[in-house]
Amino acid sequence: MANRAVKIYNHKKQRDGTWTFVPVDINLDTRSVKTVPGSFKISWYDGSKKQFSKGHFPYLADAIRAGKAKQLQLQDGNGHESVDAKRVPIDVAADAYLRTTKLNGRPGTYALAEHDLREWQEWNRKNAHHAFVDEITRDDMLTYRNWVVKTGREARTAVNKTMRVNHFICQTLKLKAGDGPIKQKDAEKIIIRKATNDVEYYSDEQLEKFFAECDPRQHLIFETFLKSGCRREEIEFLYWDDLDFKAGTLHVCAKPEFDFTVKTKEERHVPLPMDLVERLRESKRHATGRLVFPTKNGGPLGNSLLVACKRIAKRAGLNCGICPTCTKQKECEHWFLHKFRATFATKCLQAGMDVATLQEILGHRDLSSTMRYLGNLKSKALRIKVDSVWNGVK
């Protein structure tokens, strides 16, 4: 009888320095095993002969899954067949999975499943080299996910593709959805370092349309954002005393009354273009309170700044129309206050300002924060170069 218990062992270093296989006392039907790293093997009996899995599993959950698959296989078999003959080769399983998907799903679902699975099979052939479905581990899944990102796809796409493969494995090995090599939450833990030239900023054309939709007050507020490069709170809590009309500067300092603190590097005098200084001076003649941009009751504007920014963009026909918030609530995620600061930084660099000066104006503690905007400069400079190559060639 081949129906003997499948056991899990962990390859562990003992106190005396030797390595031994320590049995792991765990029920194979245990669900939601925490991520326990180790060097696990599974064992079973082939007749009277004890067998061990060839490779090792880096996580306990992987070993449990392989153990369960092995147990199923041994229960199904008559004990006389060679063990490998009963394992499911990936290519056979993939064909079966796609056949089922075609029968059950809509055509679009099938096309997507086929595309994803074939791509993963190709990846497996070149990278992980697994032949059987039960060999696939959590690490394989994470490596695959990262590969999708590295080849230029979005993090969301990578997670979806990985979960598609996970679904395929669960179906093949008859596992419950949560018992696959990777859990959705785990797959979603992904840090995407945005490329330096990915910092979003507004184009001149967008700004022109945006400001055309502003009333005079909004115009002054967003112009101050754009031309000072200040952070939201720095404008929100700006006092008339902070403006030096003669020197044409804006003083960024702490406002404990608003719970607004600034670090040493962030306290600074920001030079403003004189035409903006004049408009601010003009606006001061009608001022009633201490804040430059107050609400009707004299308090700080708070979230209504962002709300206004998004409404103006919408009115100006500047919503992208395809981002999630555009489709859900007609508010574009590409319009936000910090982007005025990014636009300011990009504009300054494009005009030839050096990074150290810009760092001081922006109040960045470290230069690397300022350097992020250099990507935008490079792509623009590259564009000019590329265009000039073909000047005169028709």
Ligand SMILES: [Zn+2]
């Ligand atoms: Zn949008």
